[in-house]
Amino acid sequence: MRPRASRPTLKDVAREAGVSIKTVSRALNNEPRISPETRRRVLQVVEHLGFRPNILARNMRAGGRDRAVALVIPDLANPFFASVAAGVESVIRGHDLTLVVGSSDERPDRERLLVTAFLDRQAAAILIVPAAAGDHAYLRAERRRGMPIVFIDRPPVRLTADCAVTENFAAAREGVAHLIAHGHRRIGFLGDLPIGLYTRRERFRGYRRALAEGGIRFDPRLVAHGHRRQDFAAATVALVTADRPPTAIFAANNFACMGAVTALARTGRRDIALVGFDDFDLADAFDPPITVLAQDTMRLGVAAAEMALSRLAGDRGRARTVRLPARLIPRGSGELPPPAGPDAADGRATGGQFASARPRRQ
Amino acid sequence: MRPRASRPTLKDVAREAGVSIKTVSRALNNEPRISPETRRRVLQVVEHLGFRPNILARNMRAGGRDRAVALVIPDLANPFFASVAAGVESVIRGHDLTLVVGSSDERPDRERLLVTAFLDRQAAAILIVPAAAGDHAYLRAERRRGMPIVFIDRPPVRLTADCAVTENFAAAREGVAHLIAHGHRRIGFLGDLPIGLYTRRERFRGYRRALAEGGIRFDPRLVAHGHRRQDFAAATVALVTADRPPTAIFAANNFACMGAVTALARTGRRDIALVGFDDFDLADAFDPPITVLAQDTMRLGVAAAEMALSRLAGDRGRARTVRLPARLIPRGSGELPPPAGPDAADGRATGGQFASARPRRQ
DNA sequence: TTGTAAGCGTTATCAT
DNA sequence: ATGATAACGCTTACAA
Numbered sequence: 001m002r003p004r005a006s007r008p009t010l011k012d013v014a015r016e017a018g019v020s021i022k023t024v025s026r027a028l029n030n031e032p033r034i035s036p037e038t039r040r041r042v043l044q045v046v047e048h049l050g051f052r053p054n055i056l057a058r059n060m061r062a063g064g065r066d067r068a069v070a071l072v073i074p075d076l077a078n079p080f081f082a083s084v085a086a087g088v089e090s091v092i093r094g095h096d097l098t099l100v101v102g103s104s105d106e107r108p109d110r111e112r113l114l115v116t117a118f119l120d121r122q123a124a125a126i127l128i129v130p131a132a133a134g135d136h137a138y139l140r141a142e143r144r145r146g147m148p149i150v151f152i153d154r155p156p157v158r159l160t161a162d163c164a165v166t167e168n169f170a171a172a173r174e175g176v177a178h179l180i181a182h183g184h185r186r187i188g189f190l191g192d193l194p195i196g197l198y199t200r201r202e203r204f205r206g207y208r209r210a211l212a213e214g215g216i217r218f219d220p221r222l223v224a225h226g227h228r229r230q231d232f233a234a235a236t237v238a239l240v241t242a243d244r245p246p247t248a249i250f251a252a253n254n255f256a257c258m259g260a261v262t263a264l265a266r267t268g269r270r271d272i273a274l275v276g277f278d279d280f281d282l283a284d285a286f287d288p289p290i291t292v293l294a295q296d297t298m299r300l301g302v303a304a305a306e307m308a309l310s311r312l313a314g315d316r317g318r319a320r321t322v323r324l325p326a327r328l329i330p331r332g333s334g335e336l337p338p339p340a341g342p343d344a345a346d347g348r349a350t351g352g353q354f355a356s357a358r359p360r361r362q
Numbered sequence: 363m364r365p366r367a368s369r370p371t372l373k374d375v376a377r378e379a380g381v382s383i384k385t386v387s388r389a390l391n392n393e394p395r396i397s398p399e400t401r402r403r404v405l406q407v408v409e410h411l412g413f414r415p416n417i418l419a420r421n422m423r424a425g426g427r428d429r430a431v432a433l434v435i436p437d438l439a440n441p442f443f444a445s446v447a448a449g450v451e452s453v454i455r456g457h458d459l460t461l462v463v464g465s466s467d468e469r470p471d472r473e474r475l476l477v478t479a480f481l482d483r484q485a486a487a488i489l490i491v492p493a494a495a496g497d498h499a500y501l502r503a504e505r506r507r508g509m510p511i512v513f514i515d516r517p518p519v520r521l522t523a524d525c526a527v528t529e530n531f532a533a534a535r536e537g538v539a540h541l542i543a544h545g546h547r548r549i550g551f552l553g554d555l556p557i558g559l560y561t562r563r564e565r566f567r568g569y570r571r572a573l574a575e576g577g578i579r580f581d582p583r584l585v586a587h588g589h590r591r592q593d594f595a596a597a598t599v600a601l602v603t604a605d606r607p608p609t610a611i612f613a614a615n616n617f618a619c620m621g622a623v624t625a626l627a628r629t630g631r632r633d634i635a636l637v638g639f640d641d642f643d644l645a646d647a648f649d650p651p652i653t654v655l656a657q658d659t660m661r662l663g664v665a666a667a668e669m670a671l672s673r674l675a676g677d678r679g680r681a682r683t684v685r686l687p688a689r690l691i692p693r694g695s696g697e698l699p700p701p702a703g704p705d706a707a708d709g710r711a712t713g714g715q716f717a718s719a720r721p722r723r724q
Numbered sequence: 725t726t727g728t729a730a731g732c733g734t735t736a737t738c739a740t
Numbered sequence: 741a742t743g744a745t746a747a748c749g750c751t752t753a754c755a756a
Contacts, residue, residue, distance in 0.1 A: 004507065005506075005508055020742065023743075025734075052478070054422070055484075056733080057422055059748095062735070063748065076448065077444035077445060083439060085438050101464070102461065258647070281591065281643075282620055284628075287649075387751065416749055419748075
């Protein structure tokens with residue numbers, strides 16, 4: 001087992017080229033005071049040795065931070081976050097910044113470990129989609145020093161910082177109002193866990209508000225929760241097979257919606273209206289296609305990255321919050337009428353037959 | 363605009379605590395030769411100042427590399443890669459290593475930029491899911507020095523290195539043979555772009571082999587390509603509405619399969635059999651549910667991470683390739699018979715009627 | 725138990 | 741135009 005060989009350094013290049021390390025440095029950084037001839041020779045040695053500068057050492061000397069922007073997300077497998085990352089990427093590219101991503105697995109302790117790891121590596125900026133039940137007071141000192149720290153999708157807890165979020169309350173309210181406008185009065189709510197999660201709270205508020213505005217009494221039996229898609233599928237089955245089932249479901253996030261879709265498809269129920277929060281791949285491939293409130297995930301990332309860049313440029317003004325609207329995309333599932341006409345609240349008995357009697361959407 | 367304040371250093375803590383920087387260092391690293399009293403006092407100052415060690419400086423002195431494992435993938439939004447990342451994570455966690463991910467956007471130039479950025483930052487190991495049409499000769503020197511570099515899903519080009527791949531050829535052959543076993547003789551192929559992409563080549567080979575073994579003549583008109591899901595949907599529509607359309611489709615990757623599903627759902631065709639390469643979320647939510655060849659994506663990541671760790675531990679043996687089998691998951695779509703019985707090759711004329719005549723799968 | 729000096733690989737300063 | 745030297749923040753070796 002040969003020991004790991006180390007990379008060549010400035011010193012190695014200098015020795016090989018017969019010059020001082022400073023001359024090598026000059027050649028590499030296009031500094032003016034060096035003869036073209038020397039530069040050429042040095043660069044040739046650089047090439048030959050496969051020399052690459054050690055960024056860590058460079059940053060240390062320069063006192064400055066690394067030109068890497070760190071993004072910490074709860075779950076790599078959730079396309080929502082991938083899209084946010086793409087938004088961030090699009091902004092920082094062209095600023096000679098590299099995006100690195102870490103996943104907290106929706107656990108506050110791992111999130112903190114990751115954020116700290118990036119801070120300790122002198123990242124230029126840190127963008128965080130916080131995990132549920134976290135506490136960000138530990139970042140106060142860094143914030144005070146002017147470190148660009150921006151939160152995305154969910155605001156920080158016990159910390160004031162820049163933040164880019166969707167107008168969850170307004171969007172949820174609009175989505176539920178949409179169902180009400182189509183005649184539904186028994187509307188189920190499928191939400192995240194934990195219940196205290198910011199987005200779930202806001203969306204639930206929107207749900208309650210829409211109900212109230214529609215003169216509909218809130219029924220806690222129509223509320224269910226889950227975490228993974230399969231949980232939501234099970235919850236959906238439970239909801240629609242219970243006494244006095246809902247005629248419509250409002251799914252408060254993408255996994256909830258996918259779970260509901262799965263359950264409805266598997267049980268062959270095409271009579272239950274459905275509106276989901278967050279668009280998702282294949283939403284248009286179902287029968288009927290799924291109506292969603294699409295968050296502008298890309299722009300969420302863009303807005304966050306822009307705030308970070310502004311901080312990086314020296315802006316020490318007070319923390320800002322950017323709120324982005326969501327867009328209702330009616331595709332079919334959210335426009336289904338309740339089974340027995342606009343005024344009936346109970347669709348259980350006739351639902352199945354009704355579904356097969358209606359012409360199928362192509 | 364106040365200038366960005368810098369983090370406190372060992373020196374700051376030392377001054378504040380009235381000790382030397384070495385004493386502070388001892389207190390921080392739990393070194394033995396320090397009085398409990400001094401340690402307590404130092405740690406208190408550390409706490410008070412919010413001091414955090416500069417990892418870059420530490421690593422530089424220690425000569426060692428950073429304890430970060432870098433993973434470069436072509437597309438953050440593809441759940442396939444997210445799952446690979448999860449596999450890597452599961453291995454390196456517990457080795458005090460942090461996973462950082464970068465996305466090449468399926469572009470070789472960006473991939474190289476990212477890989478180089480991580481190398482220049484002294485990453486402990488680099489895992490690469492290469493973009494199409496890349497060239498990895500530039501990594502030869504690093505490999506020679508013993509840098510752990512592992513390729514995932516697709517092998518390196520013009521470079522010999524550790525590699526973890528799925529047995530694409532065997533799996534594709536099995537999938538197509540499965541369709542043939544169910545009576546199909548006109549089987550479409552939906553493949554990646556570019557055509558030269560390793561996985562697409564291997565899977566296409568498997569397709570051709572299975573056809574040959576089934577005594578079926580290859581028909582180039584049954585082959586279509588695409589990149590995004592919508593492309594594949596369009597390609598699918600073109601395939602099934604052409605003269606002498608296929609009675610079954612083999613989709614050579616997850617987006618291809620999702621595209622085919624979308625197209626078949628939108629056009630209400632439930633008579634075309636479908637087998638997809640790669641499992642995907644919601645594959646079980648369609649009617650019929652989608653039969654797939656599931657790659658063990660998680661284990662792909664695990665295998666790659668294990669090779670990297672072994673290199674990190676000093677193993678300088680020759681490059682290895684780990685090949686993992688895929689698993690056929692029959693869910694329904696791959697078991698549909700051809701329209702007019704096992705021997706008919708042409709399903710166009712009667713397909714639609716046939717579909718509505720068959721009982722719908724629940 | 726504690727402190728001093730050297731060094732990691734860079735870049736900046738100042739000679740030459 | 742080029743080079744010696746200090747400095748960045750830390751750890752290792754050695755001295756006190």
